[in-house]
Amino acid sequence: MSTVAAYAAPAPKAPLERTTIERRAVGAHDVLIDIKFAGICHSDIHQVNEGWGQGIFPMVPGHEIAGVVVEVGSEVTRHAVGDRVGVGCMVDSCRECDNCLRGFEQYCTGGNTMTYNGVDRRGDVTYGGYSKQIVVDENYVVRIPEGLPLDVAAPLLCAGITVYSPLKHWGVGPGKKVAVVGLGGLGHMGVKIAAALGAEVTVLSQSLRKKDDGLKLGARHYRATSDPATFTELAGTFDVILSTVSAPLDFGAYLGLLRSDGAIVNVGAPEEPISLNLFGLLGGRKTLAGSMIGGIAETQEMLDFCAEHGLGSEIELIGADEINTAYQRVLASDVRYRFVIDTATI
Ligand code: NAP
Numbered sequence: 001m002s003t004v005a006a007y008a009a010p011a012p013k014a015p016l017e018r019t020t021i022e023r024r025a026v027g028a029h030d031v032l033i034d035i036k037f038a039g040i041c042h043s044d045i046h047q048v049n050e051g052w053g054q055g056i057f058p059m060v061p062g063h064e065i066a067g068v069v070v071e072v073g074s075e076v077t078r079h080a081v082g083d084r085v086g087v088g089c090m091v092d093s094c095r096e097c098d099n100c101l102r103g104f105e106q107y108c109t110g111g112n113t114m115t116y117n118g119v120d121r122r123g124d125v126t127y128g129g130y131s132k133q134i135v136v137d138e139n140y141v142v143r144i145p146e147g148l149p150l151d152v153a154a155p156l157l158c159a160g161i162t163v164y165s166p167l168k169h170w171g172v173g174p175g176k177k178v179a180v181v182g183l184g185g186l187g188h189m190g191v192k193i194a195a196a197l198g199a200e201v202t203v204l205s206q207s208l209r210k211k212d213d214g215l216k217l218g219a220r221h222y223r224a225t226s227d228p229a230t231f232t233e234l235a236g237t238f239d240v241i242l243s244t245v246s247a248p249l250d251f252g253a254y255l256g257l258l259r260s261d262g263a264i265v266n267v268g269a270p271e272e273p274i275s276l277n278l279f280g281l282l283g284g285r286k287t288l289a290g291s292m293i294g295g296i297a298e299t300q301e302m303l304d305f306c307a308e309h310g311l312g313s314e315i316e317l318i319g320a321d322e323i324n325t326a327y328q329r330v331l332a333s334d335v336r337y338r339f340v341i342d343t344a345t346i
């Protein structure tokens with residue numbers, strides 16, 4: 001066991017503050033990682049605020065972790081001391097269900113172990129990336145390619161894989177028209193990756209405030225959802241609409257923007273349910289689907305793809321004492337486009 005500095009929410013909705021946590025001793029299959037950077041995902045805020053249900057406190061959020069291996073267990077073969085590595089939303093899974101065996105550990109039917117706000121298979125509470133070090137089983141650690149600086153790579157471990165996996169699954173590529181709803185942490189990576197896959201990308205944002213950025217990120221078109229003309233002029237346009245919105249959305253209106261056989265893929269995780277008139281799905285045989293992060297092998301594939309295409313996240317690097325302000329700014333959709341904590345400041 002070792003004592004490690006961290007930032008934690010001591011109670012639901014409470015501001016985060018400096019504390020210490022215990023990390024387990026490095027086991028035979030574990031790696032000890034010096035965390036260099038940790039991204040702030042909107043999911044961190046949902047969980048600290050118990051928006052998805054009861055949380056475990058004190059809570060050390062953070063599942064966009066980039067760092068360097070400083071110690072490996074005796075049986076470790078996948079990583080070595082000095083390797084640049086990342087850890088995303090899960091640190092373990094059952095390893096024997098159909099989904100685990102197919103590389104879909106995120107859909108483990110035995111329940112995967114979340115990087116924080118979870119209980120691991122030993123019965124210990126998990127603590128995330130807003131900390132100096134973490135001990136993780138080597139099979140749930142991925143390699144960060146040389147071409148990607150660690151600070152802009154950190155957000156790829158959740159935001160990157162969460163958009164990459166559905167874009168690939170729903171066949172986004174040349175000849176496809178794709179809309180990305182919400183230009184935040186996930187959304188800006190959705191634009192970059194969909195454009196790199198060869199699709200014609202449109203951003204659908206609440207306003208035109210970030211239009212210049214959206215076009216620079218790779219979008220061909222940028223429309224405001226506050227303008228009713230967007231929904232009439234773009235009716236029947238898109239093959240895929242990727243929604244990254246953190247609040248309940250009127251999906252009925254967005255179904256009208258799909259071509260026949262098109263799909264809305266929702267990755268947002270709002271705290272409230274939605275209601276939907278199902279007639280919107282019938283005409284045109286449309287799909288409303290969801291997707292959650294991605295498997296470990298697919299996360300490695302995404303990192304390699306991003307390195308090859310030079311796709312890091314657009315980040316605002318902050319000190320740990322700015323985490324609470326950053327949370328307020330994320331809630332106000334005032335993020336360009338991911339806050340990343342320099343863990344040297346913890
Ligand atoms: P974020 O950076 O806050 O981005 C969300 C964006 O949604 C905002 O920037 C804003 O974009 C738009 N938005 C916010 N409130 C809105 C509203 N009331 N109506 C319309 N648009 C609104 O959040 P994020 O970190 O990208 O995460 C987005 C959501 O995905 C969160 O709910 C998060 O928990 C969830 N998530 C899911 C997974 C998964 O595996 N499925 C993984 C990670 C995160 P504009 O200003 O451009 O409109």
Ligand code: ZN
Nearest residue numbers: 041043158159
């Ligand atoms: Zn996340």
Ligand code: ZN
Nearest residue numbers: 094097100108
């Ligand atoms: Zn499993």
